[in-house]
Amino acid sequence: MKLTRLFDLIPHQISTYDKEVALARKEEGIWKTYSSRELKMIVDKLSLALIRTGINPGEKVAIISENRPEWNFVDLALQQIGAVSVPMYPTITSDDYAYIFDHAEVKMIFVGDKEIYTKAAAVAADRQIYSFDQIKGVEHWSALDEKGESGDLAKLEELKEQVKSEDLFTIIYTSGTTGKPKGVMLSHSNVLSNVLSVSNTMTPPPGISKVLSFLPLCHIYERTGSFCFIYMGFSIYYAENMDKIGDNLKEVQPHVFNTVPRLLEKVYDKIVAKGYELTGIKKNLFFWALNLGLKYDPAADMGGWYDFQLKLANKIIFSKWREALGGNVMQINSGASALQPRLARVFWAAGIKVCEGYGLTETSPVVSASVGNYDEIRIGYVGKIVKDVQVKIAEDGEILVKGPNVMQGYYKEPEMTSEALKNGWFHTGDIGELDGEYLKITDRKKEMFKTSGGKYIAPQVMENKFKESPLIEQLIVVGDGKNYPSALIVPSFDGLKEYCRRKDIPYLSDSEMISNSEILEKYQSEIDGLNKYFGKWEQIKRFKLLDKTWGIDSGELTPTMKLKRKVIHQKFSKEIESIYQA
Template structure:
């Protein structure tokens, strides 16, 4: 199939903007808790009425400080209540939010704030304030910086005390649907990040249709979602705006190191995350079971869950014997895993990278269905996702209602719809290249099945062509290898080479567990990476990856690298995508070693 579309389920307001959501909630659901806010170690509800009041107070300060309609305002913070508050306050002042990753370097901060022409900026911590201060002399448009942790919001509210509600409401109505709501700078796997201009229409079309298609997951007064993704990433903004549109309760987690505890205390009904989160849940549970001497039981339970899920897709469904095994393991294993995820949820939405078919079946089999989706910054997050009632594991789902997906002659995925970005900020050339003939060219390679379900098979620019002329899409095999608990990252190499190889980094958490389980706890990490038994374990992970591809595409040799790819090392983007060109440059000697001799 070359093209597929679904009718829109949500009508974008002709002249509205995202501040309408906050006003509507305060009018129609004044006493409904739209936010769960962590205060003094416990969750406190913020009603729709109270949230509007706090948004207005912050917007008054922005107006009093001189922020004008259309001005850009930077926002650099971890995921927390104030991020959402300030996002809506910036919109209520008629301005445009410019997210900055809280891990950004001074050079990146200078580029984003300078390129966008930001007149003001919010920062969270002293380190963020210091980073902005270090480049402020190169940001002539930047007038005000407020620090969230330094009492900056109190001063902001005090500045706006003389501004009336009517003034804020007038300013809130200035922006129309096609005006910019935010400029989200792409992670920049190559070159400098480009600023994607997302309009209020983009978010209405995106979030409105997501909520309506997944309505059972967004029941007002019953459902809740815990946000732990960075809000500087477009997926995080989807997780923020969609619950507000529903509305359902939204909670924030600044530090994912505490995610398990926060899930247990907030108990969300819906989780939106990236595959690495769900891989960690599975790998941690399996490692704990092995440490407790229950590894075989866990593996049998996992196999049963996967078999049960696969059987759900057959006409006859699971057999009686499989149902009985599944029921037994539900008491022994599955219920405990669901408790780790909060105990109330039945669904999650995963995006940002491929989840993997086996993991998808595992989670559905334990009673926690992970609906995989696909999108880009330019598509305002999800442009395709699996519906709650018609999931196809192994695909990223059907198009967002109201949008169209087309497969070009060369296999590239093309998009059309109201959710798409308006263009790249100050970059007409890049905009014209990406939005050719009214279609956004994603750069991804994919296929559509007879029911309009999309499968992504690789990146157009990342295709490797071996010396033998074989085209290889790295993502397929990389995702399978990375699914192993010991593997942190995997990068396939082999462009112009006689065969396909791979660079592998080890997950430091599971490396320690593996060493302890194999009587090698005293062995130095550098020596472990050369250990024959460990290398044999990685080889089995590679063999599993090779099973997904043809012999010509399979990894023949690999190298285990010291350390891990991280954002700090410069090898991962803030959204945890590989900077392939940087890795290839920094580890050129390791790549050469794969092919030597």
């Protein structure tokens, strides 16, 4: 069958795979599953119910929930009647909800749980709210499901026929690192073209193929990913929560999952911390394997002796890493921010294929993606440009993108749209380089700054390098208009505790340790060791340690864990000034 709208993926999955498990979520300790045919039946009934409640083509409906099958049910049901979904992060504030509800002219709201309901209800005005969890006094989504029982399926088929591939399917408000969020308008063809392009970069294993999903569905990365998994016949299992990912990986034993570099950094740091707890020959073997992995290049001939050692390391050390991820992982897709090359090296050495990609909400999102085989992977690059997408580098180094995946524009923002889309090319705001088909990201155009000496600093590259230290959790490079760059550093307190244990330094509170002279000397040594990778004008001259980790809820990180630079500069302005006054 020809696929022209995203909801066409449901009959495609039934005719091609007819999955026993299309979607799954754990409820009260048991995995509740939905087959391909159950998915179609529920979505059809929900579409009919939405028609009966007065939702018309083109009208907007908000979805605010953690990942769960009900999210997909509502999303697909809205598509079938030509309505437009407005997905939102559960973690944003009531003020953000209010802005998006009004700006997008949201008519109806679906919420996941009581906490989200409370925030949404406070600013919902007279909009109807349905919940996925059972909440006293709130209409449950299943009431809609029942309403659709007596609907006219022929009428639904008529409405589905009227939905065109170029029709608006969703408005996604980008969290952004500054200012009010912008509503990115994406059509069926924008996202579907990307699904078909991205599917070329993965080969599902024969038989039962499974994916664990934990990145938020309201973000285009996981959302397009979910459509791709439906298209390719993967069973999608939703993780219980971020704290249970490790347990869920062992239970589900997925073949693929999507992640962000921050989570891979945490996995790696935990592995290394456990290595330090070992003693004797076990500890020596662990760090021998780790150091071997950090030198690995999957695209290079490492030599017979190295290959022999790596085979041995895989048998006695790295096999345990793969078991911790469920034992079946054939590919991990990493996106949303830059992946440290050392992590890519060590995971590939361990037989864990971490494939980095690049894209934006405005490009549905994938522009380039790495392919999970040893012949085509290039460490330090974000893969090859995907099928049907064009990329060129502007004179100032900015990455420009053209293709069927590029958005229709920003909702109600014609000036912003014309600024971003010029002569058919989308201006990404990212700086990069092309080496044949391979793309490398070097920094964000708007994040680069100049020292008082007129030298440009690309902070993202530096931050990624300095975070290679096991003692550094988070770091931001500052110094716009100053005579040298400096850094605010959030220590890895687990790493710091381990260091203190090994050096017999009594560990007091986090706030006391960051002013301890021995600890400050150690961080100076770490900075000095990593400064050698940069030019003299780029090197970090001074730093300030902070005792609180930056987070999404506290406002320093976007929901995809990127630094909100403006917020951090404002919050820690005194600390930054103190660096340059001392």
